[in-house]
Amino acid sequence: MSVSLIVLIVIVLLVVLLVIWGIGAYNGLVNLRNRVANGWAQIDVQLKQRADLVPNLVQTVKGYASHESTVLEEVTKARADVAQAQAAGGDRMQARADAEQRLGQSLVTLMARAEAYPELKANQNFLDLQRQLKDLEDKIAYARQFYNDVVQKFNTRIETVPSNIIASLFHFRQAQYFQADEGSRQAPVVDFGQ
Structure with a gap:
């Protein structure tokens, strides 16, 4: 066997190994991207269930605490904002997260106000x-x-060597975290004197 044949076999082997690694890296990134999409879908399912629960909750509270109209209006408006952010879709995850946080806060306020009504x-x-x-x-x-x-995990894989090469070649983009907006990190103020 000649030296040039050995060199050719080594080069072919290296190319094959590189292609196999590239396929594995690509498939790993696709797997993580799909898990991100699935994770968001799971959040979406739970958020839709919560939004579906809100009208029943508002109606029940309204029957006992009709003079809490400001709180009830806040909950209703927050739910409408969620529906609007959901309908916008696309890359509006932060807008949706913010709307969901406002809905969550208004529900906490509603539940706290409900404590003042023993019959309720x-x-x-x-x-x-x-x-x-x-x-x-x-x-x-x-x-x-x-x-x-x-x-x-997905963002780390996109940023780390050597998978960042595949991520760059195939235009994988970082996913957004589901974060609370600054205002939602504060406890809601509940005033029973209103």
């Missing part, structure tokens, strides 16, 4: 809705954590 707190429908809302909030928190964990 004893209402079985209200108690069921409250339990469902708590369960959904727990699921949303878990789904957000899962989503952000997958986004972190």
